[in-house]
Each structure stands twice: as C-alpha cells, then as structure tokens.
Amino acid sequence: xxxxxxxxxxxxxxxxxxxxxxxxxxxxxxxxxxxxxxxxxxxxxxxxxxxxxxxxxxxxxxxxxxxxxxxxxxxxxxxxxxxxxxxxxxxxxxxxxxxxxxxxxxxxxxxxxxxxxxxxxxxxxxxxxxxxxxxxxxxxxxxxxxxxxxxxxxxxxxxxxxxxxxxxxxxxxxxxxxxxxxxxxxxxxxxxxxxxxxxxxxxxxxxxxxxxxxxxxxxxxxxxxxxxxxxxxxxxxxxxxxxxxxxxxxxxxxxxxxxxxxxxxxxxxxxxxxxxxxxxxxxxxxxxxxxxxxxxxxxxxxxxxxxxxxxxxxxxxxxxxxxxxxxxxxxxxxxxxxxxxxxxxxxxxxxxxxxxxxxxxxxxxxx
Numbered sequence: 001x002x003x004x005x006x007x008x009x010x011x012x013x014x015x016x017x018x019x020x021x022x023x024x025x026x027x028x029x030x031x032x033x034x035x036x037x038x039x040x041x042x043x044x045x046x047x048x049x050x051x052x053x054x055x056x057x058x059x060x061x062x063x064x065x066x067x068x069x070x071x072x073x074x075x076x077x078x079x080x081x082x083x084x085x086x087x088x089x090x091x092x093x094x095x096x097x098x099x100x101x102x103x104x105x106x107x108x109x110x111x112x113x114x115x116x117x118x119x120x121x122x123x124x125x126x127x128x129x130x131x132x133x134x135x136x137x138x139x140x141x142x143x144x145x146x147x148x149x150x151x152x153x154x155x156x157x158x159x160x161x162x163x164x165x166x167x168x169x170x171x172x173x174x175x176x177x178x179x180x181x182x183x184x185x186x187x188x189x190x191x192x193x194x195x196x197x198x199x200x201x202x203x204x205x206x207x208x209x210x211x212x213x214x215x216x217x218x219x220x221x222x223x224x225x226x227x228x229x230x231x232x233x234x235x236x237x238x239x240x241x242x243x244x245x246x247x248x249x250x251x252x253x254x255x256x257x258x259x260x261x262x263x264x265x266x267x268x269x270x271x272x273x274x275x276x277x278x279x280x281x282x283x284x285x286x287x288x289x290x291x292x293x294x295x296x297x298x299x300x301x302x303x304x305x306x307x308x309x310x311x312x313x314x315x316x317x318x319x320x321x322x323x324x325x326x327x328x329x330x331x332x333x334x335x336x337x338x339x340x341x342x343x344x345x346x347x348x349x350x351x352x353x354x355x356x357x358x359x360x361x362x363x364x365x366x367x
Contacts, residue, residue, distance in 0.1 A: 024093040027062040030055050030075060033100035039077060042101070047072035047084075047197040048332070048356045067357060068093075068276035069328025074197045075099045076166075076181065084197065088328075090276060116147060123151035127161050130192045131185065133349030134302050137173035137217060141351045144168040157189030170203070171351065174221060175214030177201045178350070195336050200355040219360040221352040224290040224314050226345045228363075230331035234278060235365045238265035242292035248285040248317075260287070272326055280333070281324035290314040290344070299347050317342035330356050 030042045038059030045052030046063065049071075055061045068091045075083040080101035089095065124146055132141045143149075148165040163182040170177055181197040205211035222228055224242075232241035245268075249259040268286075269278045295310035318339055325338035333339055 023064070024066045024068070024089045024091065024095070025062060025064045026066060026073065026087075026089070026095050026097055027060070028097040028099065029059045030061065030077075030099045030101060031059055032080075033102050039080070039101060042075060042077040042080075043199075045074050045197075045199045047074055047199070050200045050202065050355045050357065052199050065357075067330050069330045069332060070277075070326070070334040072197060073097070074181065074199075075101065077101060079103060082181065088274065088277070088334075090274060120151065123153075123159060123161075124149060126159060126187075127151065127185070130159070130187055131161075131194065131350055133347070133351040135298055135348060135351050136296060137171070137221070138349075138351040140173035141169065141171045144170060157187075159185075159187040161185040169350070172203075173214075173351065174217050174354065175203045175205065175210075176355075177203055180350075191340070193337065198353075218354055218358065219362065220293075221348070221354055222358065222360055222363070224293050224344065225348060225352070226316075226318075226341060227331040227354075227356070229288055229290075229316075230280075230327055230333070231365065233265045233268065233280075234327065234329070234331065236266065237365065242290055244289040244291060246287040246289075247282060248287060250284050259284070269327075270324075276329045277334075278327045279324035280320075280327050282320065283323075284319075285342075286318040288316045288318060288345075290316070295344070299344065302347055303343075314344040316345040318345070332356055 030039045030044070031037060032039060038055075038057070040055055040057045040059060042055040042059070042061070043052065044055065044061045044063065046066065051063055051066060053061050053063060066089055068089060070086070070088050073085045073087055075085075081104045083099055083101065085097070085099075087095075087097075127149065128143065129138075132138050132143075145165065145168050148163050148167065150162050150164060152160040152162075154160075161182070162185070163180075167180040167182055168177070169180055177200075179199045179201075183195045183197070185194040185196075186192070203214075205214060228241065229238075229243055232238045232243055238245065243265075245263050245265060246260050247263040249261075263282075263286075268280055268282055270281065272279045291313050293314055294312045295314055297310060299314075300310055318341060320339050322335060322338055326334040328334060
C-alpha cells in the first residue's frame, strides 16, 4: 500500500470577521461611446444576485446592499454591446464606475426565425436536462423563450448551445424569475460546463401557502449545496453544519479507497490578499458528505446507481482545476472554471440555484 502524507501544515485558519457583513454601493453613469449621450433604461446588475436596477433619464444608476467579495457587474441594453466588469468590493466601500456602450446592429429575424425542427427539439430537451437539471424541482422550471437557442454538435454525445437573446426562465418551485445571459454551454458526453450572467427576481406569491412552499423549497435547495458548504468552511462550522470531509489522492490506478483520508476544514483555507477573501487549496479530490439530509430517487436514477435506494447522506466531490481558488465572503468561487463538481453538487443545477445573497432564516453563523 502506498502511503500519501498530506502536507497541510502551511495553512492556518481564519474565520470571516463579523465586520464583513457591512455592505457597499456602486453608482455611475452610462452613455453612448460615440455621442456621449446619456442612456436611459440600461440594465445594470450583479450576476447571480437579485441586485439590479435600470439607469434613469440622465443615465445614472446606483446599486446598494452589495456584500463584500467578488462580483460580475453587467451592463446590458438592446442595441448596444453588453459589458461585463469583474470587480471585488470590500465592506463599506462606495465606488463610482461609469460605462460607455458601443452601438451594435442586430438582425432581429435571425433571433426568432430558424429551423426549429424535430432535431432542434431533441437538442432542446437534452439542453434542458443538462442546464436546468433533473431534481424534483426541475419539472417546475420553464424556459419561456426557447426559440432563441441554437445548438451544434461535433461528435456523438457532444452538444454546444448559444442563446441569441437572454433566456427568460420561470422557476415555480423556488419562486424566481431568472433572466439568464448565456455566454457558453458545452457538453462532451461526460462533463457539462457553462458560464453566464443570471439576474434573479422574486415572483409574487398568490397566497400565503405558495409563499411558504417557496420558502421551504429555497431552504431545501440551500442546505447541502456548495454555497452552504463553503460558508460553513469559511466560518469554521463544517461539523456543526453537518459536513464530513475526506481527501483522496490519485495514484497510478486513479482514486481508490486506500487513498482516502479524513481531513479538517481548517487545513483547506489560507488568508488571501483581502480580509474578505480566502484561498482554498488541496490536492487530489475532496469528498464532502452532508449528513443532515439523504439522497432522493431522482439522484439515484440520474447517476444510474447500482445500490437499492437513496442513501442516508448526500455525497459530493470537488476537484480544483487551478490552485488555489479564491472564495469570497458570500461562499462564491471567483474563478469561473476554477473547480469541478461531482456527485450531489453536480446533480443540483439551475432548478435548485438561489441568488448568492440568499440565506434561510434558520441559517445562523456564530461569530
């Protein structure tokens, strides 16, 4: 048996200080790059959040209640080239950022007219399974404008997708309307990856029963998720929040049970350049077991499991594509493709995604 000794001694642990709950703001003006004229009605939002607005008649905007961490600031308006600015904000920071948008010409007929034939419908069904997911909530998610999607395939089992306009999506399981600017989507038969800019808007419930239903589903989606795990890791509450961690080191014949060792969350983080950021680093594969909930039958079918039924815990795996990756105070990995998720984390997709600032009322981090 080959013994792998994990050298994590260089990593010390810092819990996120309470001061980081202080929030910041961004304000500025959006104008036409050619004329300098102010642009009204421009959509300005932070990707993956509910934080968004539109510019006023003078082209001015303001975003408040921005948590410390990394964000993608998106500036979008029909007839102009969309801009995306990656920023990192600290607590109690007030920043001024102006934008100049470049006019572009869209051929509108190409957006809504195409060969929406049976082959396209087959690709749409596959895209929906891969993008929205196959959890119990997925049946309640609907893409309202699928006609803007175009698909391409190179080899058997591979699928590429592009959206010629923002996807408009309703999640009636969690109570969100999502405007999704899809930048990239690829599936190669074994792995799926995508990148894009979602903006969440809470839907208005018809009654108190629907409001309670949405709140319950949001709680279920949050607990056991990657964000839940990273927040527990940041605040040194991995065990309290129901997670157990193991490290797998890859040998000559891949990963095996002989290379699996228990590891403490304290060993995984070190301080980054800013007080509200942390570097996450490990080698091999991190196994993350969530003990406060069990698998469901949809997951068993999704992974074509050979065991008889759902297990009493949820098991996920994480591999780093670059080391280290940066985690902000909201539990977000800043590098778009910095890590690959397997197991339960990979099973939960858009149907179970909540805005990055969402926290259940029952989720309390002790400072």
